Amino acid sequence: MDKLKPSFANLLENQKFSDCHILVGNESFNCHKLILSSASEFYERMFLSDFQESKTAEFRLNDVSPDTLRVFLDYVYTYNFEKLKTNPNEMILNLFECGSKWLVESITADCEAVLKERAPQMSIGNLVETFQVAHNAEHKAIIKTVTFHLRRLAGGMKCYDSLFLTSDAFEEYIRICDDKIPEEDRFKMIEAYVTINGLIDVETADSGVNGTILDEFKILKDDDKPGSSKEISVVENKAAVSLPDKNCIESSAGDNKDIKLKKLHLTYVKTLLNYIHFEQMGKTTFYNVVGKSRLLTYEEKFEKMFLTK
Structure with a gap:
């Protein structure tokens, strides 16, 4: 196979005998169905489908950038692990996601190896990003590796990047920073997260649905940020449909x-x-942090206060 790498790379570069076009954004990539379908079950299904694309040999992908697809194609044509390792972390994560979605076990495994090797030197931001990508793919091995190095950095886990994790990833993040971050700081992280991601009702004062963004983070709510907890923002509409008036139906459904x-x-x-x-907080800390928060009702605060030191 190693001896054939230059030949396959030449096929991709010179576009010899290409029989399909992958469209990404404004760019078109001339490819070979045999090579792509051999590497990916996703592409095999796409090429064998009855959709119009399979007849025209033009296939559009909307969930990948041209740069990522370019590196992906170079990999599946050559399987050059050493060249793969020269890519930055962001590209490795993009390729890992492609491998997971497109069922390419080889690139997923190679990206996993690169991420595990780099994890000890990753910044807290890179670790958090890798933590999220691993959660998206439900990849337990990478989650375990990243968790170890996140906990190794201890206090650094209280960071801006964690506030834009998806809901399931943030819950796990709060869980794994147990005993690494003071309880009052974990509480502040939760308060900041639910505020930024719109999980509280700012009009309600005493029902546990308001909060204050951490001054330490110095950030504003930004709906365009990734990881805005869409998992808990999608609610299936099961409203009754027997009301007599259409406007009433729509109002009731809303x-x-x-x-x-x-x-x-x-x-x-x-x-x-x-x-x-809460039992690990001092009473003064509890008053200054939890007591002034609206994430808990007055009754809940009173109950938790008796647990403090």
């Missing part, structure tokens, strides 16, 4: 959806707060 959404958000916030060990 209200019903809003109620379900708020309940879902509140349940998630309470789940996060269950990870906090």
Whole structure:
């Protein structure tokens, strides 16, 4: 296979005998069905489908950038691991995601090897990003490796990047930083996260649905940021359809959806707060942090206060 690498690379470069076009953005890549389908079950299914694309030999991909596809193609045509390792972390993560989505075990395994090798030298931001990508792919081995190095950095886990994790990843992040970050700081992280990601109702004062963004983070809510907890923002509309007026139906459906959404958000916030060990806080700290927060009701604060030192 090693002796054939230059030949396959030449096929890609010179586009000899290409029989399909992969369209990404404004760019077109001339490829070979046999090579792509041999590397990926995803491409095999796409080429064998009855869709119009399979007849025209033009296939558009919307979930990848031209640069990422270019590196991906270079890999599946040559399987050059040493060349793969020269890519920056961001590209390795992009390729790992492609391998996971497109069922290319070889590139997924090679990217895993690169990420594990680099993890000890990664910054906290890179570790958090890798943590998220591994969660997206439900890749336990990478999650385990990244978790070890996140915990090794201890206090650094209280960082800006963690606030844009998806809901399931952030919950796991809060769990794994147990005993590495003071409880009051974990509480502040939760408060900042639910505020930034719109999981609280700022109009409600004493029902555990308001909060304050951490001054330490110095950030504003930005709906365009990645990881905005879309998992807990999607609520299936099961409103009744027997109302006599269309406007009433739409109004009722909207209200019903809003109620379900708020309940879902509140349940998630309470789940996060269950990870906090209030008994490890001093009374003064509790008053200054939890006491001034609106994530808990007055009754809940009173109950938790008796647990403090």
